[in-house]
Amino acid sequence: xxxxxxxxxMRWNKAADSFISNYDENGGVNRKVLLxxxxxxLLGEVSGKVLLDAGCGEGYLSRILAQQGASxxxxxxSERMLELAKERTTDNSIKYEFGNIENMHFLPSQSFDKIVxxxxxxxxxxxxxxxxxxxxxxxxxxxxxFSILHPCFITPNSGWxxxxxxxxxxxxxxxxxxxxxxxxxxxxxxxxxxxxxxxTLMSYMKTFRNAGFTLNDIIEPKxxxxxxxxxxxxxxxxxxxxxxxxxxxxxx
Ligand SMILES: C[S@@+](CC[C@H](N)C(=O)[O-])C[C@H]1O[C@@H](n2cnc3c(N)ncnc32)[C@H](O)[C@@H]1O
Numbered sequence: 256x257x258x259x260x261x262x263x264x265m266r267w268n269k270a271a272d273s274f275i276s277n278y279d280e281n282g283g284v285n286r287k288v289l290l291x292x293x294x295x296x297l298l299g300e301v302s303g304k305v306l307l308d309a310g311c312g313e314g315y316l317s318r319i320l321a322q323q324g325a326s327x328x329x330x331x332x333s334e335r336m337l338e339l340a341k342e343r344t345t346d347n348s349i350k351y352e353f354g355n356i357e358n359m360h361f362l363p364s365q366s367f368d369k370i371v372x373x374x375x376x377x378x379x380x381x382x383x384x385x386x387x388x389x390x391x392x393x394x395x396x397x398x399x400x401f402s403i404l405h406p407c408f409i410t411p412n413s414g415w416x417x418x419x420x421x422x423x424x425x426x427x428x429x430x431x432x433x434x435x436x437x438x439x440x441x442x443x444x445x446x447x448x449x450x451x452x453x454x455t456l457m458s459y460m461k462t463f464r465n466a467g468f469t470l471n472d473i474i475e476p477k478x479x480x481x482x483x484x485x486x487x488x489x490x491x492x493x494x495x496x497x498x499x500x501x502x503x504x505x506x507x
Contacts, residue, residue: 258436260355260380263450264332267378270449271335275313282315286373288486289476289498290402291319294371297400297472297502301325304368307392309356309385309401310375314340314349320371321348328362330354357384365394372401374498377451380436383462390466395507399468402500405475409497410453411437426495434458459501468503475499 267274281287294316302324308317311329313336321327328350331337337351344351354361356372357379370389376382389399412429430453438450463470475496478489 258380258438258450260332260357263378263380266450267333268335271313271333271339274449275336275339278313278315280315280318282373284486286315288478288482288489289492290373290500291316292479293474293476293498293500294373294400294402297474297500298369298371298398301369305366307362307367307370309359309370309372309389310378311340311351312336312373314344314351316371316373317349318344325369328352328367330356330359330362332356356388357381359388359392362392364391367392368394368397370397370399370401372399374402374404376401377403377406377453378449379452382452382454383465386462386466386468389503390468390505393505395505397505398471399503399505400500401503402498404451405496405499406454406456406459407431408495423491431455463501463503467505469506470501471504472502473499 277283281291301320304325306320306325306327308327308329311317311331314329317327317329327348329340330352331340332355334353337353340351352361356375370393376385379385393399408426408428410428410431411433414427415423416425416427418424432455434454436450436452460470476498477493477496478486483489
């Protein structure tokens with residue numbers, strides 16, 4: 256299967272409305288319980304900082320960070336996502352830009368203190384270019400935080416193995432060393448396809464190093480005990496993490 260960035264974005268334009276249908280001000284329950292706490296911890300203090308939200312989607316994270324006092328530029332390559340983001344942003348606190356995060360020539364070098372990219376890097380055909388762009392755009396000592404599907408567990412053909420009654424037994428991982436595109440129905444019960452690219456952890460690490468980044472930290476999010484009481488569905492995710500969040504830095 257081959258898939259260009261433009262084709263992938265056409266799919267995002269089509270899928271945008273259904274993708275965000277259960278978004279609230281926290282981006283929905285997966286983001287609220289798993290991704291947001293990890294991202295906030297790794298981003299650190301944002302008040303008074305200049306931030307880029309690369310692949311902002313409908314902009315929930317940009318709005319939270321703007322409320323925390325950051326100055327935000329938010330970029331996305333889907334016109335429909337940007338329309339939705341602008342509709343949902345009631346003030347002028349966020350500067351939205353249309354563009355491919357693999358090449359943000361419209362933004363000057365060394366202009367951001369921090370960059371965040373939430374569940375976008377796995378959508379990119381040429382993610383190495385995007386990682387280099389983040390390095391170019393960060394000021395010295397800047398931080399880049401990004402989340403992706405955990406490549407050790409969410410692989411092409413991964414999924415639950417169920418018993419004859421349909422009860423989930425265990426999570427199957429397959430084709431870890433495959434690197435490239437695969438598609439997945441989204442929402443799971445629809446015919447709409449969203450495209451992802453799988454890469455090994457080794458490849459990610461090499462790409463960070465080649466761009467000049469230092470890897471500082473990772474978080475493999477899991478629900479807190481308080482959240483497990485409120486949202487018991489996250490118990491099944493205690494077997495293995497769905498997501499990984501990286502913190503990279505551009506050393507001076
Ligand atoms: C899974 S959504 C995440 C959106 C948002 N960060 C969030 O967490 O709600 C992925 C987003 O990345 C955008 N995207 C995919 N490829 C892109 C690219 N090459 N450049 C910019 N945005 C891209 C899509 O349009 C979509 O809005």
